[in-house]
Amino acid sequence: MIELLDLHKSFDDLAVLKGIxxxxxxxxxxxxxxxxxxxxSVLMKCMVGLLTPTQGQxxxxxxxxxxxxxxxxxxxxxxxxxxxxxxxLFDSYTVEENIEFPLKMFTDMxxxxxxxxxxxxxxxxxxxxxxxxxPAEISGGMKKRVGIARAISLDIKYLFCDExxxxxxxxxxxxxxxxxxxxxxxxxxxxxxxTHDMKTVFDIGDHIIxxxxxxxxxxxxxxxVRTADNPELKSxxxxxxxx
Amino acid sequence: xxxxNHFGTYLLFLRRMIxxxxxxxxxxxxxxxxxxxxGVGSLAIVAIIAIFQGAVxxxxxxxxxxxxxxxxxxxxSIVSDSSMLELAPTITCLVLAGKVGSHIASEIGTMxxxxxxxxxxxxxxxxxxxxxxxxxxxxxVMFPCLIIISIFLSNVGGIFAxxxxxxxxxxxxxxxxxxxxxxxxxxxxxxxxxVYAFIITSVxxxxxxxxxxxxxxxxxxxxxxxxxxxVLILFSDYLLTQLLL
Numbered sequence: 001m002i003e004l005l006d007l008h009k010s011f012d013d014l015a016v017l018k019g020i021x022x023x024x025x026x027x028x029x030x031x032x033x034x035x036x037x038x039x040x041s042v043l044m045k046c047m048v049g050l051l052t053p054t055q056g057q058x059x060x061x062x063x064x065x066x067x068x069x070x071x072x073x074x075x076x077x078x079x080x081x082x083x084x085x086x087x088x089l090f091d092s093y094t095v096e097e098n099i100e101f102p103l104k105m106f107t108d109m110x111x112x113x114x115x116x117x118x119x120x121x122x123x124x125x126x127x128x129x130x131x132x133x134x135p136a137e138i139s140g141g142m143k144k145r146v147g148i149a150r151a152i153s154l155d156i157k158y159l160f161c162d163e164x165x166x167x168x169x170x171x172x173x174x175x176x177x178x179x180x181x182x183x184x185x186x187x188x189x190x191x192x193x194x195t196h197d198m199k200t201v202f203d204i205g206d207h208i209i210x211x212x213x214x215x216x217x218x219x220x221x222x223x224x225v226r227t228a229d230n231p232e233l234k235s236x237x238x239x240x241x242x243x
Numbered sequence: 244x245x246x247x248n249h250f251g252t253y254l255l256f257l258r259r260m261i262x263x264x265x266x267x268x269x270x271x272x273x274x275x276x277x278x279x280x281x282g283v284g285s286l287a288i289v290a291i292i293a294i295f296q297g298a299v300x301x302x303x304x305x306x307x308x309x310x311x312x313x314x315x316x317x318x319x320s321i322v323s324d325s326s327m328l329e330l331a332p333t334i335t336c337l338v339l340a341g342k343v344g345s346h347i348a349s350e351i352g353t354m355x356x357x358x359x360x361x362x363x364x365x366x367x368x369x370x371x372x373x374x375x376x377x378x379x380x381x382x383x384v385m386f387p388c389l390i391i392i393s394i395f396l397s398n399v400g401g402i403f404a405x406x407x408x409x410x411x412x413x414x415x416x417x418x419x420x421x422x423x424x425x426x427x428x429x430x431x432x433x434x435x436x437x438v439y440a441f442i443i444t445s446v447x448x449x450x451x452x453x454x455x456x457x458x459x460x461x462x463x464x465x466x467x468x469x470x471x472x473x474v475l476i477l478f479s480d481y482l483l484t485q486l487l488l
Contacts, residue, residue, distance in 0.1 A: 049365070082365045084358045086357055088361065104268075104269055106266070
């Protein structure tokens with residue numbers, strides 16, 4: 001479980017996060033929704049350690065992330081996988097080498113064991129047989145799935161996804177959403193997804209927080225989103241339908 | 244003031260780069276690959292520059308030493324010494340600052356703007372060490388090798404130009420080069436190559452790493468890497484010559 005306690009983040013005088021507290025539980029797809037510029041990406045960057053919060057705590061199963069020593073921080077980071085908006089696959093590596101990379105860095109697996117694990121991960125994301133291709137040779141949706149495969153190649157406990165559906169067609173978006181829900185349930189991971197895609201919200205939103213101007217404006221489940229009487233959330237949902 | 248800011252962040256970049264490798268075998272593999280890219284990949288341009296540099300220097304020295312009192316082997320000795328002391332290390336490294344430096348800065352810059360560096364950080368990898376240290380080590384090992392090749396080919400170019408133009412025979416050139424040869428000159432040349440290699444690879448890695456934005460900024464980082472490296476090479480050239488000669 002990931003717990004956020006009174007999280008603040010400012011850049012000089014600009015307060016981007018203004019005291020966010022919530023819990024992301026394992027085995028559920030936790031969504032962070034909100035308009036662009038609302039603080040979603042900053043929140044996620046604080047959670048994965050790319051930014052340091054100005055105030056507040058991020059607790060990974062009892063471990064206060066930003067107060068850990070170097071070794072402990074590295075240990076937590078090795079339990080984290082992330083799917084980036086732009087995939088962040090290594091251009092000069094093949095699909096197999098991309099997925100194999102964390103295994104090579106952090107395990108003592110033999111090449112045969114690594115290959116077996118790569119095949120298993122590719123199977124999980126329904127992409128068998130593309131091991132030798134380079135990222136430039138596969139489609140956007142396939143790149144996302146390779147990104148997921150790389151993220152889960154180590155036995156991670158926390159999966160973060162930044163706009164996993166951006167730039168994808170509706171069918172591929174659906175495939176990615178289903179895939180994320182599937183692996184979250186299967187591996188009982190704590191999955192946190194940044195999105196402004198309402199289809200994702202209604203399809204896989206087990207737990208949703210709505211961020212508005214740096215504050216947690218609303219929190220609930222997908223079944224409660226439509227009936228929520230929060231005006232900003234309503235306006236966000238209505239605007240999404242007209243996109 | 245900005246220059247001090249840059250220098251400070253450059254030193255911090257180098258300091259944060261120093262850490263125990265997460266997996267030595269992966270770093271070793273990357274260093275070997277960089278040696279191939281930087282060393283073998285630069286061989287052709289180094290060879291072309293060295294041959295023409297030696298040939299042109301021979302012709303110009305002969306043009307300036309018109310006195311019948313100056314023996315022909317003197318031309319060989321001047322060409323060979325100036326190749327070793329200045330032309331091969333400095334000119335070659337200035338060209339390599341363009342080729343290798345811009346490549347390093349744009350590669351790391353692209354990794355930065357496409358979130359590949361963030362991906363490394365999230366995995367718990369020291370991204371500075373991972374992207375920069377193999378390049379710096381490869382540069383420090385390969386540049387002196389390239390400079391030795393450059394010195395040799397520069398003399399070959401000189402011999403060829405002297406012979407083709409009828410100014411001096413290959414034997415006269417070699418006699419002059421051998422008579423004036425000092426082992427310290429070669430050591431000085433290799434010290435220069437070592438220093439320039441560190442400047443080019445580390446400055447370019449630094450500029451690549453601090454790229455923020457998109458394709459335009461990658462281009463700008465690449466240009467800055469070349470300009471800063473070239474200026475620092477010239478500055479350290481003066482400093483090393485003053486200190487060691």
